[in-house]
Amino acid sequence: MRPLVVLGDALLDVDLDGSSDRICPDAPVPVVDLTRTWRRPGGAGLAALLAARSTADVVLVAPLGGDQDGRILAGLLAREVGVVPMPLRGTTVTKTRVRAAGQSLVRLDDGDGRAEHSPLSREVEDTLRSAGAILVADYGRGVTGHPGVRKLLTELAPAIPVVWDPHPRGAEPVAGVRLATPNLAEAAHFTETRSDPEELAKRTHALWSAEAVSVTTGADGAVLTDGDRCTTFRPPAGVVAKDTCGAGDRFASAVAAALLDGSSTDEAVAKGVDAAARFVATGGAATLSTSDTVAVQKTEYHGVSAFEVAARVRQEGGRLVATGGCFDLLHPGHASLLRQARALGDALVVCLNSDESVRGLKGPGRPIVTARDRARLLTELSSVDAVAIFDEPDPAAILDRLRPDVWVKGGDYADAELPESAVVHRHGGEIVLIPTIRGYSTSRLVAAAEGA
Structure with missing residues (x-):
């Protein structure tokens, strides 16, 4: 299959997490004691990482810069997607959120980078x-106004899906x-109007020369129109958003991946609404962040039992995943899932099915x-950081001993579908669901080897 190409303005998103229990003496603002720095690709970079969850x-x-933030951004991207740089004029745009107890207090924007409109x-x-x-x-930030980009996209749009x-x-x-x-x-x-979603969809369609x-x-899903009809797509019932950051990118990336896979526009939008709802319910863009402390803590725990x-981790007041x-x-x-899981806390334990357990499954x-x-x-x-092997069909018993703060599961599950949900919640833990990357599975590798 040909690749899904994401084209756009890549940014660097930074979250500064800490705690706040006092007010600054010389101004009525909270004092935040920082404990951790998280970084992730933003803008088109986030859209590309999310697209990799679907294809x-x-x-x-x-456009990528050669400044320090640009190098950090390029390194974060290269872990999961191919990167083809365009020239950037100025410095990398960085958006920094300062948070205490999970609540954003302020966002600081820095950088003036824009796409250089030189020949492609x-x-x-x-x-x-x-x-x-x-x-x-x-x-x-200038990519969509690039004359060469617009000319090439106009040429390609009749032949391939462009979202x-x-x-x-x-x-x-x-x-x-x-x-x-x-x-x-x-x-x-x-x-330049205020109206209901259907009317806005129709007016936007009339304004642009898009097929649909x-x-x-938001929480109500999406309205699709091709000019003749309007269809509303609702998210799954009972899905509650934990963090809506990146919801639009998840929707668009899932739609593009579905169109790449041959879905109709209606089918693609339905899949996009479902993917976006599950994404915000499992932590949103924060689940793609990487903590600066990971490498240090890996060395500290190396060789220690689960x-x-x-x-x-509990003794030090940390967060066990x-x-x-x-x-x-x-x-x-697997590597992508484990990296994302490790970024959610201070140590990662893998509960591994024993040989007998695997045979049973x-x-x-x-x-x-x-x-x-x-x-x-x-x-x-x-x-x-450590592995614990268990013999049972599911990990509920070993989780009762580990008592993790976060239990990460790959795939499109809901909490109610996981037999281990009750034990995780009983110990005050939360469940984060990370969609698996399509195209990779052990069963597929085995079938390919047997057919070779």
């Missing part, structure tokens, strides 16, 4: 021409895009790799 081959085309490089042009679908993630996620400070979509995805505020801005327009409406790790599975034949999907031909060797491989990863 295996994702390439980001974006051969690599950029070849990457866009090789795409099976293109997601334009506009963050108002255009607009920005009030960006250029309007080129003619022929498959779908434009403004939110309510953006649709009101572009049409989908106006996202239960010793758990005890030490656990995840589980068979991990038979490690692949990039997967059949007599599994596991391919013994529990002892699977554990060895996992502990060699920088994201894993």
Whole structure:
């Protein structure tokens, strides 16, 4: 399958977490004692990482700077997606949130970087021409106004799906895009009207030469129109948002991946609404952040048993994360899940199904790799602090002993579907669901090897 190419303005998002229990003596503002710094790609960079949750081959085309923040951003992106840089004029745009007890107090924006409107490089042009679908993630920093970009997208739009996620400070979509995805505020801005979602969708569609327009409406889902009809897509019942940061990017990236996979526009929007709802319910963009303290703490816990790790983390007032599975034949999907899980706390314990447990779940031909060797491989990863092997069909019993603050599960589950939910919640823990990367599975690797 040809890749999904994300084109747009990449930013660096930083969260400064801390605690606040006093007011500054010389001004009526809270004093925040910082404890941790988290970094993640923002803008089109976030859209690319989220697209990688829906399809295996994702390439980001974006202006990147050579300053320190630009190098950090490039390093974070390169872990999971291909990166094709465009020239950036100015410094990398960085958005920093200061938070206490999970509540944002202030956001600080820095950097003046904009896309340089020089001729497109051969690599950029070849990457866009090789795409099976293109997601334009506009963050108002000049990419969508680039004459060469607009000319090439106009040429490609009739042949491949182009999803255009607009920005009030960006250029309007080129003619022929498959779908434009403004939110309510953006649709009101572009049409200079205030109205209900259906009317805004119709007016936006009349304004642009897009095949269809989908106006996202937050907790109410999205309204899709092709000019003749309007359809409303609602999120799953009972889904509660924990953090809405990145919801629009998750919607647009899931839609683009679905179109790449051959879905109709209606099917793609339905999948996008579902993916965005699950994303905000499991922590939003914060689940993609990387903490500065990970490497130091990995060294501290190396070689210590899972239960010793758990005890030490609790003693130090830290946050213990656990995840589980068979991990038979490690692949990039596993590595991505483990990295994201480790970024959620101060130590990660993997609850590993024993050989007997795997046979009960997967059949007599599994596991391919013994529990002892699977554990060895996992502990060699920088994201894993310890491994605990269990014999039961599910990890509820071992979680009762570990009592993690966070239990991470890969895949499209709901809390109610997990047999271990009750024990995690009983000890005051929370469950974070991280969608797996499509295209990677042990079963698929085994089938490919047998067919070779």
